[in-house]
Amino acid sequence: MSDTVPENEAPQDTVTETGHDPAAPAPLHVPRTPTGNAEVDAQLERLGDADHLATDGHVEVYEDVHRGLRDALTALDARPGPPAPPSPYGNRS
Template sequence: MNDEMPGLADRAAEEPYEPAGPAPLGLDRELTGHAPVDAHLARLAEVDHLPADGHLEVYEDVHRGLRAELTSLDAHPAPRPYDNRS
C-alpha cells in the first residue's frame, strides 16, 4: 500500500524546488553602552540579507571581535610614571 497522496510525485517533478531567499529574523539588538561591542553586534544584522552559507563568516568575525574586546579588559594599564613632587 502506498501512503503518498496520489499525484504528489507528479506535481513535485513539475515544480522545481527553489529555496526561500534570505529573510530577517526580526531580532532586536539592545545597545550595551560600550561602543566597540555595539559595533560588533551591529554586524549581526548583515546576516539578515545573506544566504545561510554566508552567515558563518560574519558570526566568526563578530566572535573574534567580541573576544578581543573581552581580552582587552584583562590587559593591565601601563604603569603611571612616578611623580616625586608630593
C-alpha cells in the same frame, strides 16, 4: 510517459504569487539592545549583516563577530587598573 510539460500548465517556480522567494534570505528581526560599549555594540550590529545572506554565509559573520567580541574582552584585561592605594606603613627599610 512524457517529460514535457503540457502547454496549459506552467512549470512550478519557487517564487510565490506575491513575488516572495521562500528560499531567499529573510531578516530575522532579532532586537539588539545597545550595551553602552561602542566596540561591543558595533559587533552586535554586525550580526544584522547575516539577515541578508544565505545560511552558508552566516558562519563568516558569526566568526567575525566572535573574534571582535573576544578582542574587546581581551582589551579589557590589557587596560591598567586603578592605582593601588598607598601603603599605610610608608617605606620602611
